[in-house]
Amino acid sequence: MFENLKPSKPDPILAIMGLYREDKRADKMDFGVGVFKDLSGNTPVPKAVKEAERRLLEQQTSKAYVGMAGDLAYNEAIKRLTLAEAAPGDRCVSLQTPGGSGSIRLLGEVIQGSAPSAQVWLPTPTWPNHGPTLSAAGLTMASYPYFDFASQSLLKAQMFDTLAKVPAGDIVLLHGCCHNPTGADLDMADWQRLTDMALSQGFVPFVDIAYQGFGQGLEEDAAGLRYMASRVPEMLISASCSKNFGLYRDRIGAAIMIGKSAEATQAMRGALLARTRLSVSMPPAHGAEVVREILNDPALEQGWRAEVDAMRRQIQSARQSLADQMRSLSNSDRFDFIAQQRGMFSTLGLSDAQVERLRDDFAIYVVGGGRMNLAGLRPDQAAPLARGLLAVMED
Ligand SMILES: Cc1ncc(COP(=O)(O)O)c(C=O)c1O
Incomplete structure (x- = not known):
C-alpha cells in the first residue's frame, strides 16, 4: 500500500x-x-526557565488534559508580550501552539478554511519552511522582492512596487524582526507605509515573530507589528518562544488573530480551536506553563528579560x-x-x-x-x- x-x-x-x-x-x-x-x-x-520548572515540578498535581485552548493564562501572557497595549481588546485572540511552526500551520489552515483562494505573499528570501508549511495547509504562494545579497541591502522600491499590486483578501507575510536568513529588518517608516497599504488595498498582514528580543530589545523588536496591529482591521501573528525562552524542544508558540469585530474574532477563536482539535487535539502543556510562570511573576520576568538582553x-x-x-x-x-x-x-x-x-x-x-x-x-x-x-x- x-x-x-x-x-x-x-x-x-x-x-x-x-x-x-x-x-x-x-x-x-x-x-x-x-x-x-x-x-x-x-x-x-535560561535561569528563569529552570526556576519556573522547579516551581512547576513542586506544584503540579496532575497531568490531565489541559483543554483545546491550552493554558489560558499563557494565552493572555504571550499576547501581552507580543502586542502590549496594541492588542485591540476583544478584537484579538491568542492561542497556544506547538512552536512557531505549529502556529504558522494552524493559521494557514484557518486562512484556507475561510478564503481558500487567498494567496500568501512571501519575501524573497524567507525562512525555507514558510512556503512548504503554508502550502501544506492548502494555500498558494506568491513572492515579493526583499533583499539583494550582492549589495546586502533591502530592495525597498521593488518590495513596495510589488506589494502595491497585492489585491484585497490576499495575505502578506512579514518577519517581525531579525529576518531569517538575512538579518535585515524593516524600519518604522516601512511598517507605517505597509500599514497604510494594508488599509487602502485590503490585504491582510501575517507577521511571523520568532526572535523577539534578539534584535534591538524585547519592546523595540515588536514596535513595527504593534503599530500595525493597532490600526489594521485584520491581522495574523505567529509568535515563537523557542529562541527567546530557550524552549526549542518543548515546542511552544502562539497563533494570534485580530478580527474586524468582537463577533468576527469569536469566530476566529472557534476556527482555531476546531483546527487544533483536528490535528493535535490539545496543545502540549509544559512550555506554556513555563512561559506563563515567568511572565506572571514580575521578579522572574525581570530576570528573564535580563537574560534575553x-x-x-x-x-x-x-x-x-x-x-x-x-x-x-x-x-x-x-x-x-x-x-x-x-x-x-x-x-x-x-x-x-x-x-x-x-x-x-x-x-x-x-x-x-x-x-x-x-x-x-x-x-x-x-x-x-x-x-x-x-x-x-x-x-
Ligand atoms: C522565521 C522563523 N519563523 C518560525 C520559526 C519556527 O520556530 P519554532 O517552530 O521552532 O518555534 C523559525 C525557526 O527557526 C524561524 O526562523
Whole structure:
C-alpha cells in the first residue's frame, strides 16, 4: 500500500550537522544550526526557565488534559508580550501552539478554511519552511522582492512596487524582526507605509515573530507589528518562544488573530480551536506553563528579560568582532553590514562551491547561500572565520 511513497529529500541543515559531527579537525567551527549558543557552544536553558520548572515540578498535581485552548493564562501572557497595549481588546485572540511552526500551520489552515483562494505573499528570501508549511495547509504562494545579497541591502522600491499590486483578501507575510536568513529588518517608516497599504488595498498582514528580543530589545523588536496591529482591521501573528525562552524542544508558540469585530474574532477563536482539535487535539502543556510562570511573576520576568538582553548583547558583539576583522583583513568597509544586521543570521550570498570550499579548506560550516548563525561566534574565532570567508569570496 505504501509503494507510492517517494524517499524524502534529506534536510540540508541536518546533512551539514552530520558532516560537522564527523569532522575530526580540532579547529572546526559550526555556524550552520539555527539555535542560540553561548560562548562554550552550548544552547543554555535560561535561569528563569529552570526556576519556573522547579516551581512547576513542586506544584503540579496532575497531568490531565489541559483543554483545546491550552493554558489560558499563557494565552493572555504571550499576547501581552507580543502586542502590549496594541492588542485591540476583544478584537484579538491568542492561542497556544506547538512552536512557531505549529502556529504558522494552524493559521494557514484557518486562512484556507475561510478564503481558500487567498494567496500568501512571501519575501524573497524567507525562512525555507514558510512556503512548504503554508502550502501544506492548502494555500498558494506568491513572492515579493526583499533583499539583494550582492549589495546586502533591502530592495525597498521593488518590495513596495510589488506589494502595491497585492489585491484585497490576499495575505502578506512579514518577519517581525531579525529576518531569517538575512538579518535585515524593516524600519518604522516601512511598517507605517505597509500599514497604510494594508488599509487602502485590503490585504491582510501575517507577521511571523520568532526572535523577539534578539534584535534591538524585547519592546523595540515588536514596535513595527504593534503599530500595525493597532490600526489594521485584520491581522495574523505567529509568535515563537523557542529562541527567546530557550524552549526549542518543548515546542511552544502562539497563533494570534485580530478580527474586524468582537463577533468576527469569536469566530476566529472557534476556527482555531476546531483546527487544533483536528490535528493535535490539545496543545502540549509544559512550555506554556513555563512561559506563563515567568511572565506572571514580575521578579522572574525581570530576570528573564535580563537574560534575553545578555543573549542579544552576545550576538551583537560577535557581529561587531567579525565586522572588525573583515574590515581590517579586507581593508574595506564593505562588510560593515555584518555589525548592522540584527538577530542571529547573516547570509553572504555564497555559491554552493564556496560553501563547500569553506568546509573543506577551512573547517567552517555554514548553510545554503552562506547563511551563518553568528550567535556562538567566540572572539578567538572571528579572525579565522574572516580569513576563510575572504579567501573563498576573493578567489
Ligand atoms: C522565521 C522563523 N519563523 C518560525 C520559526 C519556527 O520556530 P519554532 O517552530 O521552532 O518555534 C523559525 C525557526 O527557526 C524561524 O526562523
